[in-house]
Amino acid sequence: MTETTITTPSWVQALDKYVASKPIEDVAADLGLKPEEIIMLVANENPNGMSSKVKEAVATAALNLNRYPDADAYHLQKAIAERYGVSQDWVVIGSGSSELLGLAAETVLSEGTTAIYPQYSFSLYPMVARLCGAETIEIPSTGDFNADLDAMADAVDERTRLIFLTNPNNPTGTYLAEKDILDFLDKIPPTVMVLFDEAYVEFLEPALRCDSMEIVRLHPNVMVARTFSKAYGLAGARVGYGIAQPGLLSMLNRVRHPFNVNDLSQIAALAALQDQEFVEKTLEVNRKGI
Template sequence: MTRPLREDLLALPKYVPGKSPEQVAAQLGLDRAVKLASNEVAYGPLPGVPEAIGAAAASVNRYPDMGVVALKGALSQRLGVDTERITVGCGSVGLLMHLMAAIAEPGAEVVYSWRSFEAYPIAVQIAQMNSVRVPNTADHRHNLEAMAEAIGPKTKAVFVCNPNNPTGESLTAAEITAFLDKVPSDVLVVIDEAYREFVTDPDVPDGLELYGDRENVVILRTFSKAWGLAGLRAGYLIGSPDVAQTVHKIVVPFSVNSLAQAAAVAALAAEEEMRRRVDEVVQQRERVLAEARKLIDGVPGTQTNFVWLPLRDRAVEFAQLTESKAVTVRPFAGDGVRVSIGTPEENDLFLEILHTWK
């Protein structure tokens, strides 16, 4: 009997969740373990968020607002962008998948740098398009010149992850502007700014501010990182009204649940505290980066809430070492290890382990 499922999906990488800190702690017979593996912020929800979730919980017998009106309104005000250009989704990854569905055509190609965010190849393949991966430069950055050259007649979209996950490196306004000027107007450029709030280098542009008015540019952002709502799944896209409204039609109905909507509105109202926390993360990032550079060769810069250790064939071994000491990090076999920035105490613990690495 033949399977009714698509054969190409057999090769789709299966999501293998990392061990939870609870699992690691139990394995080691400890009370707790530290998770530095998923680039979350370590501080709990922003003030006002638990109360907003509590209030929204009283109405979970009702469907959420499908138009996401209050959250879109708050975003529109904050960003100075018309609501018709904003689409909110179940995480920015959810939106990326919808965007791929909106552009997919048989044989079409999507160009992106590699290594970059792991969801990209999956989103492209699910939409039955072909990935064109352009290797990062030796210093772990996008090779924008090679990416521009990789654009051909079949290219429907290009992803620019700025700053890049998992290498942490970023692109300057001059570089992105020169790149965008080479991209044909019928190719969508998706600028993924999941870590925008952690950027401190003035040369790294706010994609929305600088490129938001270009018809073929789409900006992706998320509430999962600096805004502390990874567990609720809310992200947004800003593009031309045509792109944003088309994606809106594709979004799984009611996929931004009512707790997530209320929490995101409350988080936006606590921007000052978000900034304070981000400042602390940035300070800690610079500390961890400086220490890592003393001990490991070739550690790139970072404008995110994580650090990339290019340990190549020793990446998995390093992650095993930290796990044995109750700290989980994210290894990419044969390539490197991504270490999220935690609280000062958590980073102390990580650095202690790093100092034992030989």
Template structure:
């Protein structure tokens, strides 16, 4: 029987998230043997081996509920990042934290400010609560413009998102610019610093935002175990912020939001320096290989401080994106970010990068 129940009005605005196509789906659709996915900024080296060991050890305890307070994991994060346990909240992926912050701070009619294009979940959280998204365009070369960001803040602004390195551009906000923002933004606005890709950012003037949390500034730093730690499938993220901010967000958190295997694996992965360093090294050399290939093909790209590259394929980008798909290479098409001439490619293993470049050459020469 068809239902007549009406959804909340704000849902009219919300379209379900469209993730990159999974490998199996493309394989089934096109009967391809080899498919590579460079579309979701995952770690191509795989999960932290120490994380996998911790999962095996935790299997026999699955009859128990997980620790609602994620105490052991918080202790590990606090030790690693030099913040207090009370300044941390652990969530079911950083995505959940974005939703929880939206639920905790946004009333209908409030505003969030987002240098754009950026990660779509900020808009989702605002839309869900009936709040308004105020996008701030980047300058030339997708550079942040602090003055434009400050100009966008109004009486209604509650959250300012700074994604650095920014997804999908790979550009970052310098420490001096962030200092300026922190000093100028009114205290009634929480600055959310999304450092999902912080580990990959090695520039001298980069900040991962954590020093501001240690100094008890009005900043929440969000990080995830889905990228450099290679645990995207487990769904663990966290926020570090002043204790009062954390206390507020905890009010809307479900008790058992992070499962026990995820907690155990994340605790082991954060101590797995070998895996983290190998992942960063592989990413740095992969970026160089891809830059060189793009230059040889006469394609412009945005220099990245992250594990993905935004590359300009020109007016035929959509066709080229589909041609790549048909040959087993999944990247992200830029139209979703208002960048119809671009694709975003995740830096893969050496072998994946080579396969991507080979197929890119083929589709460009057609």
């Protein structure tokens, strides 16, 4: 392999490429198995397939792809806003919630700034932060593998611009109590963005979930990020959404590429949002562990 002669920032040179798992067919061939004999757990995908309503919606939409998609995913954005009782300018749609994590980083981070995240959390947090030239600070977890909120708050200084917090957490499966989250947020300066990642929130029993919409109403520096990849079974469509106050989103939307979510994915997510029966079935299967 020849080395490139192009000039790249030092922080790009220091990054490693994200290593995704091999296609299941290749893994099966390596192991001398059939693909259907393998249970893939690596990406927390939905084992129940996807909603049949999504299949119908996408099949129809696939016949009409001559137009660009709506640049803001208008219909999906509206449906999510209605579901959570916020106005549409509180909602941003991303190509997976991963894109939203990256956009949050690009919006607030640069060389000389830092991002804080808990140990044993999603590997993308330090990646997207370092990509912006920022330094990352990993805060050791508590003895029971949860985020150490006190230590995270103590680590904030004048260089801090972004904090990642996950609830419930991947990969530990731990969750944070609402009171602890509220106490934590009260300690964070309003100049620091908090990305509250709720990719798995549907899997928490309702009594254990915190009122994230109230958190966003109280804290103009917080963005909640959720995804259609897990409970809704749409990992392949790459759709996630963020909810935050319009001031924060007006900055983030300057960084976001228009047309970032393709037409089929917008339509798939809208149909998935309207099929709560599928989500309930997923949660039931997950609860039983079958």
